[in-house]
Amino acid sequence: MSFGHRYDVIVIGAGHNGLICAAYLAKAGRRVLVLERRHVLGGAAVSEELYPGFTFSVASYVVSLFRPHIIRDLDLARHGYHVIPMDCAFQPLPQGRGLARWSDPDRTRREVAHFSRHDAEVYPEFSLAMTRMGLLAKAVIDRAPPVLGSLRPSNVRAWARLGRAYRHLGPHLQHVAQKLFTMSAADFLDLWFESPILKGPLAASGIIGTFKGVRTPGTAYVLLHHYMGEIDGAFRSWGFSRGGTGGVSMACARAACAYGAEIRTEASVSKVLVQGGRARGVVLDNGDDFEAEVIVSNLDPRRTLEGLVGAPHLPSRLTEQLRRYKYDGSSGKVNLALDGVPTFACRPSVGDHMRGDIVIAPDVDYLERAYDEAKYGTWSSRPFINAVIPSLTDPSVAPPGKHILSCFVQYAPYHLNQGTWQEERDRFGDAVVDTLASYMPDLKDRILFRQVLTPWDMEQQFGLTEGNIFHGELSLEQLFFQRPVPGMAHYRTPIASLFLCGSGTHPGGGIMGASGELAAKTILGHPT
Template sequence: MTKRYDAVVIGAGHNGLVCAAYLARAGKSVLVLERRHLVGGATVTEEVFPGFKFSVCSYVVSLMRPRIISELDLPRFGFELLPLDGTLSPTPDGDYLMRWHDAEETRRELARFSTADAEAYEQFGKLMYHLAMTVRPMLSATPPDPSSLAPANLAALASVGKTFGRNADHLYDLAKLMTMSSADFVEEWFESEPLLGSLSASGIIGTFLGPRSPGSAYVMLHHYMGEIDGQFRAWGLPRGGMGAVAESIAGAARSFGAEIRTAAPIERILVENGTARGVVLEGGEEVRADTVVSSLDPKRTFLGLVGAEHLDDEFVSAIKRYKIRGSSGKVNLALDALPRPTCLEGIEHKTGFPAESYLRGAISISPDIDYLERAYRDAKYGRFSRRPYMDIVLPTLADPSMAPPGKHVMSIFVQYAPYELAEGTWEQQREAFGDTVIDTLADYIPNLKDIILHRQVITPWDLEQKFGLTQGNIFHGELSLEQLFFLRPVAGWADYRTPLKKMYQCGSGTHPGGGVMGAPGRLAAQKILAEGA
């Protein structure tokens, strides 16, 4: 007789694990099933080359909800964030813009380009603080449905209204942020190209939009509203790579009694009379459970594992319309030595700080808005960017355990890489994509090609095939206004329920969306528990 579980969670990504941990914490018997041989989903560390470990997909942490860290006591299970200090934006003429953790130092750097920008920067930060404060409570609440008059729903709506009321002075700005392009939004504040490029780039990450596309300003806020240790906009590198984040959540889940099975791919969700009854693994094994929770993206969940035949047409077409276009890839490099960017030649002599101190944060290849928009133009017509936007980190500077002594790993997030190529397949184009990334970056880092020991190129197709992200979209669906809040993933189903009884969703395709946030997993668990699962 096989064991019957209170809940089976599909996928051991961070959200699946968070959901499982909360369910188990509430005393439920929980089984998590993961297709791959390790937990984490897109939050993994893998030793891709001997001695070199990579956060293969996601690579930094900021959005992870402090309440989850606290309630699950993640540091006890190995969750440790190392600081990522500042953003270096090299410019094509060999100069750079550095934004440090320290406000005064940043002001001085910005003033090299524009005194007005240097002073506006703090005010801009204050505006983003207020906007983040407006949105923050919603990251910890199930979105109310504005069309429903149910008492609980009205209470939730009132709570949103109250938050807006407290931040009434900033509602105009919020409305602008929700509707504008990131370029227009930052151009209202600043004038210097490297700052405009670097800031507006936050609005395109993971999104099939250019910096001049309306809607990209919200994505910028999504990257601004993370918090670490009470500081908005702080980003950290997990010790041991992103896999350590997933492992810590798994550790918490196990401590509450959850079981986690890896190498357990699921063929389909068992549906009987409109009710989910469990799952069938590849190979035929059946696992029965009172509740089925999917952390996969909505397309994989409903069109793949459930099957359209169990759903009504309107819902199926809404899921089919759900936008999940992949826009990015990654190149992970094993390096023999530290890169030496042109802009940091002789820097210690000029500023007194060693070059290494400029590399401890992110390196953003985003010299100006037009550069980013041109990169997007390539992708619109089915080509990867000839001169891509890149967001780079060198985790080994904070965490030497990621590589052999003296060696380094470099994580390069690359945009744009459209899932659908106009010519050829990604298997044919993968290395050409990798070459383009390296060639572009070598313009800023002349010694790059000499120090590369190994490289791993990950295309949107790889993200789909290997990590199960439909079309390679890192957010399980784009963060565009029509797919956010009570519309995520589709209208009427933003409260983690699904049209099937006893089935829920808890992935980044639900509110509040993507990023290593954990909020969907927690909110889904709350919903499940509230419904008396």
């Protein structure tokens, strides 16, 4: 076999994880080539001008979990990493003024007290407990997971480290942790709060991106995601990337290039060449081929192993496991360009409550009903919506006076029991706009442009299998030393010199960057 070009490492896919992996490898002196199928970089963390003058965070839309040490290691601030924190999570309601939760605890307490004085005072206690849990989670997500059963010293040390972090919680919080990892989001919140209205948006954060309901056991731990975010070195909530989430990817790309990596767009890999159980190179759709010592795939496990490698090269047990690895995309995205700021009926002024997270989750039952429809194969007629208007904070994404409304929508099951997503797309988009319009009566008159992304569209456009935004369900049986499947949790695959660096590996999805970093360190033989 002879190849056109030779590299030390080829990274397939320029999502943020692929770019971070490439940057770490290039920084360590490896000759790295990144191949991206699309004309833009970023994978699902991408900014695109879908309508003249409007730059959309087409898929992922907020940043929270991005690992601060990656920003430092790769000098991403110098390369344009610029995330603006949000101050508020606003939940409009059909009656009253809605509920806004602010960074300032007393301001939040006063808001929550309208619904429950008890909850208002418990809320800071809950936040404190979750922050302590976040510290435990940090010990988990910043390192490659230890495996079960191995007595290698490094593995034993890794378990011991986790044990220490757990012990540090103390008996009370250990008990809370056990509940957090086993209960449903709604049940867990019932331990703390009485108001179904406050529990609505809190529970919603337990189901984002998963095909589970707020009363499904195992959803509580996802609540942690809201307390693990580290913006500005401190544990803080969510933020907008300036210029859209593609800004994060572009900073990673610039860092990778600054360290000497080469990035090619519109270079779709059709095959990973395997010889003697070892990945030797890749072939593109256009027939070009490249050789490399190491191949890293930013694609999800199924697309990498079944799509690019092929079942004949894989152990049959693995193909079986891969088939059972759950994707079950459950969410959609509706991106709107608006000719002005829409008005919330319940809080009409254009204020800071609109500059953060807007959550359409009036109460817990609303969310469970949305799930009820989805679990039987139809999209939610009244869905959970997480909306943001980034243009109120970042004027670079829309022309002056115009705005972007970006809506993450759940549930939109990939597998519909009737019809196809091509047929259902517009009706789904209408349901989202109708739902929003019940809170923002002037919304429909302001829409200049609408993009509806169903799970099927996300699969087509971003290569997300079954439209799962996290490269596979973030449920406990698919996490930690079991992500993506047991025995493959260390970024390695059964094919020697083929590695995974996408969200289908530990610690999973969100614009976190940890998968890319830990994969690179594994390849380099650095301690993880």
